[in-house]
Amino acid sequence: MPARRPSAAARATTARRVTLSDIAAGCGVSRSTVSLVLGRSPLVHAETRAKVQAELDRQGYVYHRGAASLRSRASNAVALVINDLSNPFFAEFAAGVDAALAEAGYVMLLGSSGESPERQQAVLASLVEHDPAAAILSPAEHSDPARLHRLIGARMPVLVFNRALDAAAGDGWDFLGLDNRRGARLATEHLLGQGHRAIAFFGGHRDSSSCGERRAGYRDALAAAGIAPDPAWLVECAPTRLEAARQAGALFARDPAPTAAVCYNDAVALGLMSGLAARGRRAGVDFALTGFDDIPEAAVSAPPLTTIAVAPRERGMQAARLVLERLAERQYDPDRATQAPRTIVADARLVVRASSLAAPHAAQGTAA
Amino acid sequence: MPARRPSAAARATTARRVTLSDIAAGCGVSRSTVSLVLGRSPLVHAETRAKVQAELDRQGYVYHRGAASLRSRASNAVALVINDLSNPFFAEFAAGVDAALAEAGYVMLLGSSGESPERQQAVLASLVEHDPAAAILSPAEHSDPARLHRLIGARMPVLVFNRALDAAAGDGWDFLGLDNRRGARLATEHLLGQGHRAIAFFGGHRDSSSCGERRAGYRDALAAAGIAPDPAWLVECAPTRLEAARQAGALFARDPAPTAAVCYNDAVALGLMSGLAARGRRAGVDFALTGFDDIPEAAVSAPPLTTIAVAPRERGMQAARLVLERLAERQYDPDRATQAPRTIVADARLVVRASSLAAPHAAQGTAA
DNA sequence: CTGAAAGCGCTTACAG
DNA sequence: CTGAAAGCGCTTACAG
Numbered sequence: 133m134p135a136r137r138p139s140a141a142a143r144a145t146t147a148r149r150v151t152l153s154d155i156a157a158g159c160g161v162s163r164s165t166v167s168l169v170l171g172r173s174p175l176v177h178a179e180t181r182a183k184v185q186a187e188l189d190r191q192g193y194v195y196h197r198g199a200a201s202l203r204s205r206a207s208n209a210v211a212l213v214i215n216d217l218s219n220p221f222f223a224e225f226a227a228g229v230d231a232a233l234a235e236a237g238y239v240m241l242l243g244s245s246g247e248s249p250e251r252q253q254a255v256l257a258s259l260v261e262h263d264p265a266a267a268i269l270s271p272a273e274h275s276d277p278a279r280l281h282r283l284i285g286a287r288m289p290v291l292v293f294n295r296a297l298d299a300a301a302g303d304g305w306d307f308l309g310l311d312n313r314r315g316a317r318l319a320t321e322h323l324l325g326q327g328h329r330a331i332a333f334f335g336g337h338r339d340s341s342s343c344g345e346r347r348a349g350y351r352d353a354l355a356a357a358g359i360a361p362d363p364a365w366l367v368e369c370a371p372t373r374l375e376a377a378r379q380a381g382a383l384f385a386r387d388p389a390p391t392a393a394v395c396y397n398d399a400v401a402l403g404l405m406s407g408l409a410a411r412g413r414r415a416g417v418d419f420a421l422t423g424f425d426d427i428p429e430a431a432v433s434a435p436p437l438t439t440i441a442v443a444p445r446e447r448g449m450q451a452a453r454l455v456l457e458r459l460a461e462r463q464y465d466p467d468r469a470t471q472a473p474r475t476i477v478a479d480a481r482l483v484v485r486a487s488s489l490a491a492p493h494a495a496q497g498t499a500a
Numbered sequence: 501m502p503a504r505r506p507s508a509a510a511r512a513t514t515a516r517r518v519t520l521s522d523i524a525a526g527c528g529v530s531r532s533t534v535s536l537v538l539g540r541s542p543l544v545h546a547e548t549r550a551k552v553q554a555e556l557d558r559q560g561y562v563y564h565r566g567a568a569s570l571r572s573r574a575s576n577a578v579a580l581v582i583n584d585l586s587n588p589f590f591a592e593f594a595a596g597v598d599a600a601l602a603e604a605g606y607v608m609l610l611g612s613s614g615e616s617p618e619r620q621q622a623v624l625a626s627l628v629e630h631d632p633a634a635a636i637l638s639p640a641e642h643s644d645p646a647r648l649h650r651l652i653g654a655r656m657p658v659l660v661f662n663r664a665l666d667a668a669a670g671d672g673w674d675f676l677g678l679d680n681r682r683g684a685r686l687a688t689e690h691l692l693g694q695g696h697r698a699i700a701f702f703g704g705h706r707d708s709s710s711c712g713e714r715r716a717g718y719r720d721a722l723a724a725a726g727i728a729p730d731p732a733w734l735v736e737c738a739p740t741r742l743e744a745a746r747q748a749g750a751l752f753a754r755d756p757a758p759t760a761a762v763c764y765n766d767a768v769a770l771g772l773m774s775g776l777a778a779r780g781r782r783a784g785v786d787f788a789l790t791g792f793d794d795i796p797e798a799a800v801s802a803p804p805l806t807t808i809a810v811a812p813r814e815r816g817m818q819a820a821r822l823v824l825e826r827l828a829e830r831q832y833d834p835d836r837a838t839q840a841p842r843t844i845v846a847d848a849r850l851v852v853r854a855s856s857l858a859a860p861h862a863a864q865g866t867a868a
Numbered sequence: 869c870t871g872a873a874a875g876c877g878c879t880t881a882c883a884g
Numbered sequence: 885c886t887g888a889a890a891g892c893g894c895t896t897a898c899a900g
Contacts, residue, residue, distance in 0.1 A: 192650065194628060194629065194655075195629045196570075196629065196631060197629040197630055197631070198566040198567075198569060198570050198630065198631050199566075199570050201566060202564075202566050202567050202570060209630065216595065217585070217591050217592070217594050217595035217598065218591065218592055218595045218813065220588060220591070220796070223585050223586065223588070223591035223594075224585070224586055226585050226591075226610075227584065227585035227586045227612065230585065230610065230611065230612050231612070234611065234612070234619075234623060234626070237626070239609060239611070239626055239627060239630060240609070240610050240611070241607060241608070241609060241610075242594075242598065242608050242609075242610045243598065243602065243607070243608070244595065244598050244599070244602070251602075255602060258602075258605070258607055259607060260562060261562065261563045261564065261565040262565055262566065262577065262607060262630075263564060263565070263566050282560065287562075402800060428588070428796070428797055429796055429797050429800050432770060432797050432800065432801045432802070433800045433801075433802070434800070434801070434802030434803075445586065
């Protein structure tokens, strides 16, 4: 764990800062008393408190939390590491975390890994130096749990979000995941309900955990309907709009072709729509499809996209609260005897829009 | 400036942390030497350095930046306060800030004001206690510049983004804004180029600075084309999709009605599209319109939205770099003699898509 | 090239 | 209810 000092760190050049000593001197009490006033201690006489409070305001005192937490070994910062803020799913998640933390008087240290385990490690190392009380981590794909552990192992409560870390189940970290399996099952059941029998699972990489879970839910629904999925119905592709548009043709390589597809996520579904259009097929008319995530675009695409809503903002608030609970537990139970790691799976909900409403015969008519 | 201690701050309950003294003791040198190694000082003998480095790794040392910056009065954190991470414009901006800061070895403290000046003040106060070296602020509407100033006035370099603060020009804060005026002029010129003469400006509130600037650009273009805008062409509404859909009818209250509209932003434009559809008009066929921002939905709406791209991610990187430059300047020139506040206006670019391609006669045909 | 000492701004027992 | 003193983990002159 090579610690390194910042290549550049700005030195304050403004006037000397106002400290507790200045306030104490300014109103004739000791620093201890000022500190007690700051801490809202009931020990301080009301008059003294008022006098100190006035001096605090007069001199424009700013609490130096770094000094305080150095002494008291308490921190009110929480580190959040996500993949990418440009992804609305993570942006909403971060917004939820921020809201819940702010409400509890905590401050958020934010870093992005850009799906790179290397950057993730560097970003986390940098955040950890700021002594957060806890961390929320949405791990980059192919993260190395052992390295992450070495960095923040038992230092603080950690909540892993969205993607379970390989192995290391007994690592003591909490996990908050989406109900990928149930979500995909709901989407598949919806298409079955429309009368489709030949339903593809389109997009994602088989080895990613979320893709595996979604495929499992898809299989569950087919199995319950007595359908054995044709292996040709499982089409892999990178979870981006562009790749999905390129791979659309793979769905129609065999005859009979599927009449509907459960897509790995909304980006893939939107890409598939373009790919279908390029082949003269119209989503929601000639072909039925569903997404996953309910990103904002889903409601305004043409046609609007049927998808699985996972409420990322609510998940963010939930994540923050879980971590704050852990912090509270530690205060009462410093030895953490009772603290077995928790795994929480958040519910997923089907949102029906026009993209999935094509009837199977219309789809087959076009395919013929 | 009432400082207050956190209602809840987590006390560390883990094993005693590894400090410089542990490393020093562990390899038989003084703490000073370890500190010099951490600081990559060239003074330390290569062998000593290697020995210390090994001990650092062996004990899993984590640098305590709070203690360091307390002593050295240097910070490597930058505070960012934005309105709302759920807004893709701000999320992209924050992503850009984060990327540029991380590259320079800085850490980001993020808070959201939710467009509330009260929350903005509270959030900023909370971040400032963490002693950031600089701040980037995208102010909530109706911010009180004087109160903001009292909080972070001369403590650190401040960059205001997106919305200029009323008055207080001589406050010494830098400003990075979008070229609202030019952007709206480009959009209006584009519609004029399609042959439209009766062009509305739809959405936004007159008293908001960005709306005022965009209206000015709209007027510039009309004036250059020798057109005096009918006051009925200026329709106000809250900058949300829902409000815009509701207000669509206001465009057609008078006869002849406008055949095109420059919308305040993309949200308004997308709302207007729905409002048009509800009235049996088709954007891009019977009516031409443009947006502003180029949010991700703009590319996938039906029809795709012609808009003004402002590249929020690039703006974020630019903002971070400006602030880092200021920090560097202060190191060389502690008295800040040369540091006049800067105002930088970022370029805006027209992105033509289908929504603006309706010809005026088609629009009038429908209107009749 | 390395070490002993002071001090950054706070909190926290401990006296009184 | 208030104050004097120690110490959190680091850096920084200053000696040597």
